[in-house]
Amino acid sequence: xxxxxxxxxxxxxxxxxxxxxxxxxxxxxxxxxxxxxxxxxxxxxxxxxxxxxxxxxxxxxxxxxxxxxxxxxxxxxxxxxxxxxxxxxxxxxxxxxxxxxxxxxxxxxxxxxxxxxxxxxxxxxxxxxxxxxxxxxxxxxxxxxxxxxxxxxxxxxxxxxxxxxxxxxxxxxxxxxxxxxxxxxxxxxxxxxxxxxxxxxxxxxxxxxxxxxxxxxxxxxxxxxxxxxxxxxxxxxxxxxxxxxxxxxxxxxxxxxxxxxxxxxxxxxxxxxxxxxxxxxxxxxxxxxxxxxxxxxxxxxxxxxxxxxxxxxxxxxxxxxxxxxxxxxxxxxxxxxxxxxxxxxxxxxxxxxxxxxxxxxxxxxxxxxxxxxxxxxxxxxxxxxxxxxxxxxxxxxxxxxxxxxxxxxxxxxxxxxxxxxxxxxxxxxxxxxxxxxxxxxxxxxxxxxxxxxxxxxxxxxxxxxxxxxxxx
Ligand SMILES: Cc1cc2nc3c(=O)[nH]c(=O)nc-3n(C[C@H](O)[C@H](O)[C@H](O)COP(=O)(O)OP(=O)(O)OC[C@H]3O[C@@H](n4cnc5c(N)ncnc54)[C@H](O)[C@@H]3O)c2cc1C
Numbered sequence: 001x002x003x004x005x006x007x008x009x010x011x012x013x014x015x016x017x018x019x020x021x022x023x024x025x026x027x028x029x030x031x032x033x034x035x036x037x038x039x040x041x042x043x044x045x046x047x048x049x050x051x052x053x054x055x056x057x058x059x060x061x062x063x064x065x066x067x068x069x070x071x072x073x074x075x076x077x078x079x080x081x082x083x084x085x086x087x088x089x090x091x092x093x094x095x096x097x098x099x100x101x102x103x104x105x106x107x108x109x110x111x112x113x114x115x116x117x118x119x120x121x122x123x124x125x126x127x128x129x130x131x132x133x134x135x136x137x138x139x140x141x142x143x144x145x146x147x148x149x150x151x152x153x154x155x156x157x158x159x160x161x162x163x164x165x166x167x168x169x170x171x172x173x174x175x176x177x178x179x180x181x182x183x184x185x186x187x188x189x190x191x192x193x194x195x196x197x198x199x200x201x202x203x204x205x206x207x208x209x210x211x212x213x214x215x216x217x218x219x220x221x222x223x224x225x226x227x228x229x230x231x232x233x234x235x236x237x238x239x240x241x242x243x244x245x246x247x248x249x250x251x252x253x254x255x256x257x258x259x260x261x262x263x264x265x266x267x268x269x270x271x272x273x274x275x276x277x278x279x280x281x282x283x284x285x286x287x288x289x290x291x292x293x294x295x296x297x298x299x300x301x302x303x304x305x306x307x308x309x310x311x312x313x314x315x316x317x318x319x320x321x322x323x324x325x326x327x328x329x330x331x332x333x334x335x336x337x338x339x340x341x342x343x344x345x346x347x348x349x350x351x352x353x354x355x356x357x358x359x360x361x362x363x364x365x366x367x368x369x370x371x372x373x374x375x376x377x378x379x380x381x382x383x384x385x386x387x388x389x390x391x392x393x394x395x396x397x398x399x400x401x402x403x404x405x406x407x408x409x410x411x412x413x414x415x416x417x418x419x420x421x422x423x424x425x426x427x428x429x430x431x432x433x434x435x436x437x438x439x440x441x442x443x444x445x446x447x448x449x450x451x452x453x454x455x456x457x458x459x460x461x462x463x464x465x466x467x468x469x470x471x472x
Contacts, residue, residue, distance in 0.1 A: 012036055012357065016161055016174035018146045020046060021056055022336050023322020024180030025128050026343035029076050031178070032135050034350045039172060040138070041163055043145040043181075050087075050126045050247075055182070060296035061212040062242045062254030063121040064333040067094075067114035068430035072340030077131040081117060084127050088247025089119035090226065095425050098227040101279055104411035104451060111422035114429045118227065118244045120214075120252060124336070141165075148190055149177065151315055155194040158318040176359060178319045178346075180339075183300055185324035191315070199311050204303040204393040206385035208329055209262035211270065211297050212254040215289040217245065223285070230277050232258070238388070240331065241277045243285065250292060253282070256331060259390040265295040303329050303382050303393075309371035317359050319366050321346065326374050328381040337430050338377055345370045376434055410437060412449035420445045 013035040017024045020042035031038045044055040052059030065073075073080045085091065092098060093115045100107035119127075132138055144165035150173075151158050160173040179187045188198045228243040238258035246252050255263040255273045263273035274283040305326045308314070321342040328334045349366045353359070386396040387404050396404065413420040420442055426432040436442075 013175040014039065014173065015176040015178065016041060016172055017178045017180055018161065019043075019055075019179070019181040019322070019324070020129065020140055020142065021180060021182055021322065021339075022125060022128065023182075023324070023339035023342060024178070025125075025132050026073075026076060026339050027178050027180055027319075027321060027346055028138060029132055029135070030343045030347040030350070031176070032137050033347070035137075035175065037137050037139070039174075040132075040140045041144050041146055041161065041172070042140060042142045044142060046129070046140065046142040050120070050122045052122050056121070056125070058210075058298055058300070058330070059121045059125070060293075061121070061210045061298050061330070062244060062252045063124065063336070064242070064244065065116050065119070065124060066333050066337045066429045067116055067426070069337030069340050070116050071431075072337065072344060073128070076340070076343060077128070080127065080131065083131065084117050084119055084124065087119070087123055087127055089117035089123065090245040090247075092116055092118045092227050092244070094429065095421065097225060098229055099225045099279075099281065100425075101230045102411045102414070103231065103233050103408065105415040107414055107425070108416055108418050108421040110418040111425055113422060113425045114431060116429075118246060120246045123247050146181070149187075149194065149315075149318065151194050155196055155315060157316045174317075176317050176319070176362075178321065179324050180320075180322040182323045183304060183327050185306075185320065187318070187320050187324065188306060194315060196315060197311055197313055200307045202303075202305045202307065202393065204329075204382050204385050204391060206301075206329060206388060206391045207259050208301040208331060209257045209297065209299050210254050210301065210330070211256075211263035211265060211273070211295050212252060213270065213291055213295045214246075214293040215251045215253060215286060216292050217249050217251055218288045218290075221285075221288070228282050228285070230279050230282060232256075232278065237276070237278055239273060239276055239278075241274060241282045243282050251285075251289065253286065258388065262297070263295070265297055267291075270295050301329055301331075303327070303378065303385060305378060307371070308367040311364075311367070314363055314367075316361075316363055318363055319346070321370060325367070325370065326378060328377060329385055332377075332381050332384065332428070334377045334381060334430065338374055341373050341377075342370055345373050377430065380434060406446055407437075408451045409446035409449040410442060412451055413442070413445035417445050 014037045015031040015035045017028045017040045020040045028038045028040050044053045094113045095107050095109045144163050146161045147164050148162040150160045158177050163170050192198050230241045232238045232240040238261050240256040242254040243251050263270050308320050322339050385391050414424045423436050
């Protein structure tokens, strides 16, 4: 983790960022410290209200902000956590406040873990946007779609982007173009149009489906938890359920299926799915809660990575980051934190330029560094997804299977040893590298632990009884 704050002294030049999602806005924040002007071009009309929008359909879905993401946001926008809290985000400490049910049982809640803030994805995005727009040199052009890259005649240097909006088409010149347009990024097609090579792509698909819904928290609700993460056992019961408090006294509930199993969007089917989780605690909580939204289904959840770092020939002055470069199975909550890592990588690369105007070689250096930075979250998500039958796009080799067995043992140890739990939870929060899971104490604890044969019984919550509602 870099210690220095992001650069704050802008140099000359104009950068264009495609997409005002999390990755685009964080990249824009960093660029504002290095160039005179940053223009973020966004296809959607950005709402004044805090609400999901078309270009970010996952905005309806449950989102957890991991510790690493919050730490990074605070560094990019000092006071960000307070702003988010003032806007209604709920402080949550993992695992003290969150019941986490892994394959091995309930995670030991005595571990110190980490603090975070729980909020809807639109509120997190709106808070970032407000802070970004307060910076000098930032312009957001919304309601405009980037339709192509413009480049020098030989296609070697990107010079800007073609844009289409209600007011017609235009070309926006830029010294640097950053594509943060999400999973639907068209950069591979645009590179082909420029006559250059297109990167390889890896897709691992565990066929995860999210179905999220907002509920009003019942008046007088009390429990010894504020959030729930109930992981399915993807071999036997591939149903998971998350519940987190968000602004305005609501819960966001995500029911997550795998391998073609998914929650129905009607009342009865949704409730039935909640009841089929490995613990009844979530269904019990919902029984007294009033739904305040429809159920929204989401299927775009593959681990999908374009290997820009492997391109032997690429145009200068074009960078790709966020989901446009590397998107994760969202079950592990790594997307927004990885957008933070990408912004930090961009800052580091721009700082190490030989001189202010010299952008030669930046594109290749950035993509290689970003790929190295994201290798661990990628291996984590893919490693988990490859455990399960029916996942397409890869197979688990002998080393991976050994790691799976080791992790199974660690999860058992994490149900009763707060030292193990703490490292495990910190690794999930991206505060620790996965190699931390190989520390001597954890190796020993894993050696002493045996996963139960034939699956695990649906254990009750370890403290008190889970949901208890008190009628108003
Ligand atoms: C179901 C689900 C649950 C998730 N849960 C979590 C979680 O718990 N924790 C977490 O950290 N992450 C989670 N994520 C991931 C997270 O939402 C993203 O990884 C993260 O927000 C980074 O996205 P992005 O900014 O790269 O892309 P996006 O959010 O997709 O934003 C791309 C933006 O680009 C715009 N755009 C697209 N094309 C153009 C164009 N041609 N011209 C102009 N604008 C364009 C779009 O309108 C959009 O605003 C989840 C994702 C899904 C799908």
